[in-house]
Amino acid sequence: MADNGYISKKQFIEELRRYQKGSVTRRHFLGVTGLGAATAVLGAAMPALRPSSAFAQGIGDRVVLATWPNYHDTANFDAFTDATGAFVQVNVFGSNEEMLAKLQAGGSGWDVFVPTNYTITTYVAEDLIEPLDVSKLSNYDAGAFDPRFADAGTVDGTLYAVPKNWGTTGFAVNTSHDGGKALTTWKDFFDRTMDDFSGRTMVHDYQLTTIGNALKYFGYSFNSVDPKELADAEKLLIEAKPHLFAISSDYQPAMRSGDAWLTMCWTGDGKQMNSDIPEIHYVLGREGGEIWSDYYAIPKGAPHREAAYALINHMLDPQVNAREVLAHGYPVADSRTNALLPPEILNDPILYPAQELLDALEFGAAATLTDPNRAELLARFKSA
Amino acid sequence: MTRRERNWLLVAPAGAWFLVMLVLPLSFVFVFSFGERGPAGGYVPAFTLEQYANLPARWTAFKNTMVLAPLGTLAALLIAYPLAYQLAVRTDPRWKTLLLVLVIVPFWTSILIRSYAWIFILGGQGIPALLAALGIEDVRLIYTPFAVTVGIVYGYLPLMVFPIYVALDRLDKRLLEASSDLGARPFATFWQVTLPLSVPGVATGCMLVFILLMGEFLIPALLGGGKVFFVGNALVDLFLQSRNWAFGSAVAFTLILIMLVTVAIYMRLIARLQVRRDDVAIM
Numbered sequence: 101m102a103d104n105g106y107i108s109k110k111q112f113i114e115e116l117r118r119y120q121k122g123s124v125t126r127r128h129f130l131g132v133t134g135l136g137a138a139t140a141v142l143g144a145a146m147p148a149l150r151p152s153s154a155f156a157q158g159i160g161d162r163v164v165l166a167t168w169p170n171y172h173d174t175a176n177f178d179a180f181t182d183a184t185g186a187f188v189q190v191n192v193f194g195s196n197e198e199m200l201a202k203l204q205a206g207g208s209g210w211d212v213f214v215p216t217n218y219t220i221t222t223y224v225a226e227d228l229i230e231p232l233d234v235s236k237l238s239n240y241d242a243g244a245f246d247p248r249f250a251d252a253g254t255v256d257g258t259l260y261a262v263p264k265n266w267g268t269t270g271f272a273v274n275t276s277h278d279g280g281k282a283l284t285t286w287k288d289f290f291d292r293t294m295d296d297f298s299g300r301t302m303v304h305d306y307q308l309t310t311i312g313n314a315l316k317y318f319g320y321s322f323n324s325v326d327p328k329e330l331a332d333a334e335k336l337l338i339e340a341k342p343h344l345f346a347i348s349s350d351y352q353p354a355m356r357s358g359d360a361w362l363t364m365c366w367t368g369d370g371k372q373m374n375s376d377i378p379e380i381h382y383v384l385g386r387e388g389g390e391i392w393s394d395y396y397a398i399p400k401g402a403p404h405r406e407a408a409y410a411l412i413n414h415m416l417d418p419q420v421n422a423r424e425v426l427a428h429g430y431p432v433a434d435s436r437t438n439a440l441l442p443p444e445i446l447n448d449p450i451l452y453p454a455q456e457l458l459d460a461l462e463f464g465a466a467a468t469l470t471d472p473n474r475a476e477l478l479a480r481f482k483s484a
Numbered sequence: 485m486t487r488r489e490r491n492w493l494l495v496a497p498a499g500a501w502f503l504v505m506l507v508l509p510l511s512f513v514f515v516f517s518f519g520e521r522g523p524a525g526g527y528v529p530a531f532t533l534e535q536y537a538n539l540p541a542r543w544t545a546f547k548n549t550m551v552l553a554p555l556g557t558l559a560a561l562l563i564a565y566p567l568a569y570q571l572a573v574r575t576d577p578r579w580k581t582l583l584l585v586l587v588i589v590p591f592w593t594s595i596l597i598r599s600y601a602w603i604f605i606l607g608g609q610g611i612p613a614l615l616a617a618l619g620i621e622d623v624r625l626i627y628t629p630f631a632v633t634v635g636i637v638y639g640y641l642p643l644m645v646f647p648i649y650v651a652l653d654r655l656d657k658r659l660l661e662a663s664s665d666l667g668a669r670p671f672a673t674f675w676q677v678t679l680p681l682s683v684p685g686v687a688t689g690c691m692l693v694f695i696l697l698m699g700e701f702l703i704p705a706l707l708g709g710g711k712v713f714f715v716g717n718a719l720v721d722l723f724l725q726s727r728n729w730a731f732g733s734a735v736a737f738t739l740i741l742i743m744l745v746t747v748a749i750y751m752r753l754i755a756r757l758q759v760r761r762d763d764v765a766i767m
Contacts, residue, residue: 197525197725204526204727222524299624305710307725346627346709359608359626470524475726476541482721483544483713 162187163407166199166213168394170352170368171265173427180414186407194349195306196469203228203399210399211408214264217252217393218464224255230398232259236409239416241436249393249433252463261395262416265430267367268453268461269309269390272351274361276379283362286316286385290340293362298343302351302363307478308464309364309390310337310347316387323465330477337481347482355380371429371450382450388460393433510740516733525727535734542735545718546742552629552714553697556636560693561686563637564644568685571645572652573678584649587642599635599706606631606707627709635703640696644689651685652678680757687754691747698743715739 163186177188191210193199196219202208204226215223223229234240242250245263253261273283277300283292293301303310312322314333324330345360354360355373365373370382396412398405414420418436425432425441431451432438438446445451468474485493520530571583590598604610606625615623625631655678663673701716715735722732 195725197727200525201724201727204524226524341711344709344711346711348710353603354607357607357609472521472726472728475721475728479541479718479721479726482710483542483548483718 159184159186159407159410160404161185162189163211163404163411164189164191164209165411166191166193166202166208166210168193168214169350170372171214171428171430173423176415176420176423179420180411183414184407184410186404186410188411196308197306200228200469208399209403211402211404212411213397213399214394215261215397216464217249217395218466218469220252220261220395220397221255221466222470223397224260228400229260230400230402230405232262232398233409234259237262237413237416239413239418244434244436246433246435252393253395253397261397262412263433264394264396264415265368265425265428265432266391266393267430268384268458269313269364269366269392270370270382270384271313272355272363272365272370272373272380272382274355274358274377274380277361283383284386286313286387286389289362289364289385290314290317290336293340294343297362299345300359300361301340301344302346302348302354302360303337303344304349304351304364305347305482306349307474308468310481311474311477312464312468313364313385313389316385316389319387322388322390322462323468325467325471325473327473330473334477334481337477338484341481341484366430367450368428368430371448374450375429384453384457384461386457386460388462390464391458391461392464513733513736516729517737519730519733521728521730525729527729530730535731536738538731539734539738542715542718545713545715545735546738548713549698549715549739550742552632552636552712553694553700556633556640556697557690557694559633560637560640560644561690564641564689565648565686568645568648568652569678572649572655573657587645591642595639596702596706599639599703602631602635602638602707606634626707627711629708629712631707632704632712635707636697636700639703640693643692643696647688647692648682648685651682655681683754683757687750691750694750695743695747698739 165188167190169192172190177190181187193202196216199213199215200219200222203210203213203223215229220229240262249266250263253259253263271283271286271289275282277297278292279296283289289301303313311330311333314336315324315329316322317336318329318332320326320329320332324333345354348354351360351363351365352369352373355363356377365382367382370380373380374382396415398408398412402408415424416434418434418440421432421434421437422440425437425445429451516527517535518531518533520528520532520534522528567587571580571587575583603626606612608626610625612623612625615621659677659681660673663677664670668676699716700714701720704712704714704717705720719732719736719739722728722735
C-alpha cells in the first residue's frame, strides 16, 4: 500500500488507528496518507515536531526538496534523517513552469529540486542553478548512466544536474469501458473522447503535454511552435472540451473511483494504477509523444547546500534508488540500480516499452516550455 | 507624551502594515503592468500599454467571475438569512452559543481540505451513487459550474451568517410587538420592520462574500476540474505557469479597478437605503 503512494478511505482509517495507538510513526502515517507534503511546511515551522539533530554531521537540521507528486519512498527520507539528523521537508509541484516561476521570483528556500530535461538550459541561462561539485557526490558514477537520460544534465561541459528517473507520457485507459476496441493512438484518444468516452476523459493542466499530444493527433512534432500547427491543435482541444471530465494533472483519484475512464498519464502513475486495478492499461500513442528524464539539481543560493549534496548522494545510492523505483514505478537510467531490480520490473512493458514505441517519442524542447503562444493557447482552451 | 503622539503611536502598527503589505505590493503590480514578459518569462522593464490592450484575451475569465460572484453571493444570502433569523430571533438563548459555535466549526479546518472533501461527496462514489440507488442514473455533479457554486456557498456561508445574525440579534424586539399590536400580520412585520433593520448586516455579509469571490481561484480549480475559469485562475496560470508577469499584473490591476467601482456603486445604493430607513425612524 505504501508502495503505490495512494490510499483508500478504509486504509486511511486503519492507518489513523495505528498512528493513534502509536504502532506507526508520525512520518509513516503522513507519508502513506499523503498528508505529509501538506504538513511538511507546518512541521518545519514547529521545532518540537522536528527530530533532534543529535547525530548531525554538520549539515544542519533540515533539507528542503522541491519535487513531483507520488515520486519517492518516504522510508528513504526517514533513513536519511536517521543517518544525518537532517529532516527532509518536501514541497510538491505540478509543473516545471511552476518550479521555474518560484525560482525566478527568488527566495524559494529550496536546497534540492527535480527539473525535467528541457528546463535545464533555461535555468543555466537565467543563472538559477548551481554547478555540481562531483567530489561531494561519491555515489555518482557518470559511466553507469544511459547517456540518453543523462546528457541534458551537462550544459556547455559543466555538470548541473544528475539523473533521477526517466519516463514517458502516454495515456491510461480503463479497458472495461472500451467495448473491446482497444485505443492505440492519440487519434483514438481524442476521437473516442468525443464518442464513447464522452464525459470520461481527463487531460493534463499542462501546456507541454496537452498541446503536444493534440499536435500528435495530426502527426506534427510534439514540440511544434508553428502557428498553423498550433491552430489545428487548438481547434481539436476546444472541440473536445465539452466531452472532457476535467483538465487536471491530479488524475489518479478520478481514474481509481471510476469517474474517469481515460486520461493523459505519466509512466509511474500508469504503473501505480495498473498494479492496483489491472483493467487500467497504460498506452503509448503510436504516433509518438513525449519521453523525458528528471534530474536532481541544486538552485543558486540554496540555504542548506551541504545537506543538499548529502541528500542527492543518498538518493543516488543504488540500494536507495532501487527502493524508490519499487515505490513509484518510474524507470532509472542507472545500470547499478537496474542490477538490483527484480526481472519483473525490468521486463515490465509500462516501465520499459518496446523499442519501436520508444523510437517514435521526442524529448521536450526548451523552446516548447517558454513559448508564450503555447501558454496563451492553453488559457484559451481552459476558458473556452 | 502628548495626546497627538499617542494617537500616532496607536495607528503606527496598522499604518506600517498597510504600507508594507498593501500599498507597496500594489505599486509593484501597477509598475509591472506597463512592462513586458522576458524571453523565458518574468518581467522586463518597459513602458507600454500592450498588456492592457491584450485584456480581451482574458474576457471569458472576467465574464465568468462577474456572473458567478454575484450569483454565489445571492445563493449564500438566500441560505444564510433564514439561518441567521432562526438563530437570532427564534432560538432559545440557552442553545444560541452552541449553535453559533457549530457555524464556526468548519473554519477550524483549512478551506483546501474542506473543498477537497467535496470532490468525494460530489464524485461518482458520493451523491450520484446514492441517487443511482434510488433509480436516478447518470447524474454528473463533480467538475461542473453547479459543483463550483455548491463549494462557494459552503465555503463562504459563515461569513454571510454572522453579520446578519448580529444585525438581527441587536434588533429591538419591542418593535416587532408594536408592529403586531398595530395590526400587521407576521409577514408584513418581517417585510416592513425586520428586513429593513437587518440591511446593514446583509450589506456587510454580501460585501465580504462578493469581494472574496471576485478573487477566488481554489474552489473553481478543485470543484470545476479546470473547466470553470475565473480571473483568479487566469492569474495563477499567468504567474505560475506562463510566467507572464507583465500581463498578469495588468489583469490583476483591472480586477482591482472593477472591484473598486462595483463596491463604490454598491455602497452608494446601501447608503441611500439607510437614509430612507432613518427618515422612517425619525417620523
